[in-house]
Amino acid sequence: MARAVTTKRKSINTALAWAVGLLIFFPILWTVLTSFKTEAQAIADPPIFLGFDWTFENYSTVMERSNYMRFLWNSVIIAGGSTILGVIIAVPAAWSMAFVPSKRTKDILMWMLSTKMLPAVGVLYPIYLLFIRLGWLDSRVGLVIVLMLINLPIIVWMLYTYFKEIPGEILEAARMDGASLKEEILYVLTPMAVPGIASTLLLNVILAWNEAFWTLNLTAAKAAPLTAFIASYSSPEGLFYAKLSAASTMAIAPILILGWFSQKQLVRGLTFGAVK
Amino acid sequence: MGRIQLKQITKSFGNVEVIPPLDLTIEEGEFTVFVGPSGCGKSTLLRLIAGLEDTTSGVIEIDGADATSLAPAKRGLAMVFQSYALYPHMTVRKNIAFPMKMAGMDQAEQDKRIASAAAALNLTDYLDRRPGQLSGGQRQRVAIGRAIVREPSAFLFDEPLSNLDAALRVGMRMEISELHKKLETTMIYVTHDQVEAMTMADKIVVLQAGRIEQVGSPMELYRTPRNRFVAGFIGSPKMNFIEGEEAAKQNAHCIGIRPEHIDVASEGASWSGVVGVSEHLGSDTFFHVHDTGLADTITVRADGEVGITSGDRIYLEPRADMIHRFDDAGLSL
Numbered sequence: 353m354a355r356a357v358t359t360k361r362k363s364i365n366t367a368l369a370w371a372v373g374l375l376i377f378f379p380i381l382w383t384v385l386t387s388f389k390t391e392a393q394a395i396a397d398p399p400i401f402l403g404f405d406w407t408f409e410n411y412s413t414v415m416e417r418s419n420y421m422r423f424l425w426n427s428v429i430i431a432g433g434s435t436i437l438g439v440i441i442a443v444p445a446a447w448s449m450a451f452v453p454s455k456r457t458k459d460i461l462m463w464m465l466s467t468k469m470l471p472a473v474g475v476l477y478p479i480y481l482l483f484i485r486l487g488w489l490d491s492r493v494g495l496v497i498v499l500m501l502i503n504l505p506i507i508v509w510m511l512y513t514y515f516k517e518i519p520g521e522i523l524e525a526a527r528m529d530g531a532s533l534k535e536e537i538l539y540v541l542t543p544m545a546v547p548g549i550a551s552t553l554l555l556n557v558i559l560a561w562n563e564a565f566w567t568l569n570l571t572a573a574k575a576a577p578l579t580a581f582i583a584s585y586s587s588p589e590g591l592f593y594a595k596l597s598a599a600s601t602m603a604i605a606p607i608l609i610l611g612w613f614s615q616k617q618l619v620r621g622l623t624f625g626a627v628k
Numbered sequence: 629m630g631r632i633q634l635k636q637i638t639k640s641f642g643n644v645e646v647i648p649p650l651d652l653t654i655e656e657g658e659f660t661v662f663v664g665p666s667g668c669g670k671s672t673l674l675r676l677i678a679g680l681e682d683t684t685s686g687v688i689e690i691d692g693a694d695a696t697s698l699a700p701a702k703r704g705l706a707m708v709f710q711s712y713a714l715y716p717h718m719t720v721r722k723n724i725a726f727p728m729k730m731a732g733m734d735q736a737e738q739d740k741r742i743a744s745a746a747a748a749l750n751l752t753d754y755l756d757r758r759p760g761q762l763s764g765g766q767r768q769r770v771a772i773g774r775a776i777v778r779e780p781s782a783f784l785f786d787e788p789l790s791n792l793d794a795a796l797r798v799g800m801r802m803e804i805s806e807l808h809k810k811l812e813t814t815m816i817y818v819t820h821d822q823v824e825a826m827t828m829a830d831k832i833v834v835l836q837a838g839r840i841e842q843v844g845s846p847m848e849l850y851r852t853p854r855n856r857f858v859a860g861f862i863g864s865p866k867m868n869f870i871e872g873e874e875a876a877k878q879n880a881h882c883i884g885i886r887p888e889h890i891d892v893a894s895e896g897a898s899w900s901g902v903v904g905v906s907e908h909l910g911s912d913t914f915f916h917v918h919d920t921g922l923a924d925t926i927t928v929r930a931d932g933e934v935g936i937t938s939g940d941r942i943y944l945e946p947r948a949d950m951i952h953r954f955d956d957a958g959l960s961l
Contacts, residue, residue: 524680525713529774530701530730539726543717 380604387411387597394593410598418581420602427577427603429492430567431560434499435553438507441500443549446511447541451520461512464505472502472565483570490572498570499560507556514548515541554614561607578603630691630781630814631656632677637686639672639838646672647838649686654782654816654831659808662818663825664835664861670818671786673835677816678707678784691781701730706775707784710791712767714759714774720746721755724773731778738777745773748807765796772807782814789824801828822862826850834858856958859884865914865929867952870922880953880961887914887929889950892936897943901926903936917942 385401386394393404414420449457479498480489488494518541526540542549564579571580582603585596632654639647646669654660662670675681677688679700688696695703706727714723721742728738746752749769759767768788775783785804789797805828808815819825825832826846834841834849834857842854846862853859859867867884875883890899901920906913910932917926928944936942953961 519711519713521709521711521713522715524700525707525709525774526715526726527680528678528700528705528707529727529778531726535730540715544715 383597387601391594410594423578423581430495431557433496434560435556438500442507450515492575510552633689635687638684640684657812659815659830661825661829668835669838674818704781706778706780708771708788710787712771727778741777745776785817856954865927881956882954884952885946887927889947890928891945893943893945897945899944
């Protein structure tokens with residue numbers, strides 16, 4: 353039986369949802385606001401919410417002091433590269449696990465996921481040594497590969513669950529209809545899986561963009577992405593909240609905009625499979 | 629075209645043999661139904677013929693040529709799936725056109741075939757819709773349309789009506805039968821529903837545990853079942869089986885009599901019992917009779933208007949010439 357939802361209950365729910373939403377959004381809002389304050393206003397006690405003199409000074413200082421575009425470009429290459437490489441590896445893997453499963457498929461999936469349960473720092477030492485040996489320290493190639501490996505289990509899992517939802521009979525029908533494996537993937541599977549592949553790509557870009565542990569530990573200057581750019585403002589030379597906020601805002605803005613425009617895909621990707 | 633021969637084919641999944649060595653010939657133009665309880669291997673057998681599963685051993689010949697290791701599309705067969713298996717992102721037109729597109733047929737010929745299939749299946753008004761916007765019956769017709777346009781040498785149907793409601797199922801049953809009359813193409817139809825098998829088939833193949841129990845026309849199976857399994861499976865309601873003394877009188881381990889071959893008689897008849905549940909269908913009434921001393925329940929078909937209700941004592945007379953006799957291995961005597 354459907355439960356009657358009264359107007360009163362509805363408005364309470366709405367208010368509650370807004371409250372939770374604002375609570376989650378507040379740190380981002382605060383960061384953005386702080387980025388427009390002077391350093392003195394940024395650490396004022398009590399904190400100033402809106403009544404401050406808006407200034408772009410922090411942004412110009414940050415732009416002067418560091419090469420934002422280089423960090424941004426590194427982030428784009430690392431996040432984009434690791435995602436593309438990851439998907440190229442994950443699509444066939446997820447495909448075979450979803451459509452030609454073996455007795456060990458479930459175990460393999462679980463094992464892949466278990467690698468995410470290990471704290472990253474646990475493998476820092478071997479990976480660092482490996483990077484020295486390969487000459488990959490502070491290189492974009494190295495970071496692309498490491499971030500791809502870090503996120504691969506998640507990409508495979510997401511695609512696997514997505515492919516699993518495509519009924520096998522449809523692919524068999526395509527085979528009966530004379531489609532080759534290539535045509536089957538091109539005309540039938542891919543169009544049906546596009547929303548899944550898109551949300552997987554997007555989530556992976558976001559994860560890679562925000563990844564700080566490996567990007568901070570394995571880069572110095574050349575390959576440093578925006579995470580390193582932010583970190584450089586929380587330096588021992590003293591706390592510059594306003595400049596740090598400006599740097600953070602600049603770092604998260606591109607991914608925030610990307611997420612904003614594709615939130616429909618993202619929500620579907622994150623919640624699909626929850627109900628059949 | 630469309631003669632299919634299975635020679636000593638077997639199928640195992642790991643160590644489990646689901647189809648023991650099996651021989652079967654399906655003649656050109658024949659409407660053959662594979663029927664049996666779930667898990668009897670009927671769908672597996674169909675999928676072996678389609679090429680969607682590989683045989684473990686044996687040979688499949690289509691029109692005299694060895695097709696055992698041919699890819700599904702190269703066998704010249706078309707299949708209609710239980711779930712319809714339409715391409716959800718394509719319109720009805722594109723769904724029907726897909727096999728022709730894969731075959732590289734020219735556009736004019738494609739359009740011609742789509743138009744004629746759509747007209748035959750009442751789909752003309754729906755060609756630009758997507759499967760999601762169609763009812764179950766319409767989706768099934770699209771699936772059939774997609775099969776027809778290929779002009780296959782045989783159609784394979786895998787329980788195509790089991791997702792439809794009862795009324796629609798009867799309608800589609802007629803449509804498929806009519807389609808077979810019109811096209812005169814070989815059709816192999818898998819179902820667990822013996823009513824579908826009886827009403828549609830030229831030839832029924834009754835399967836149990838991957839083995840063929842009997843092959844024959846519907847009436848052959850009804851009149852002369854080879855064993856107790858076929859006797860019980862074909863016919864609705866089921867045949868009554870009686871063991872013990874009554875069977876011994878007939879020199880059999882077990883005797884079987886169909887509900888429609890037992891007459892309601894007056895006192896002094898061979899059998900008697902107390903009416904339990906009675907099912908009134910209007911035209912017929914089915915009585916489930918207890919306390920007969922023969923079996924737990926004896927089902928009897930009587931006239932729709934017969935004035936007998938639950939709790940009444942009833943006298944029954946089996947028609948002697950309609951009694952089936954079985955030995956202790958279940959084979960007909």
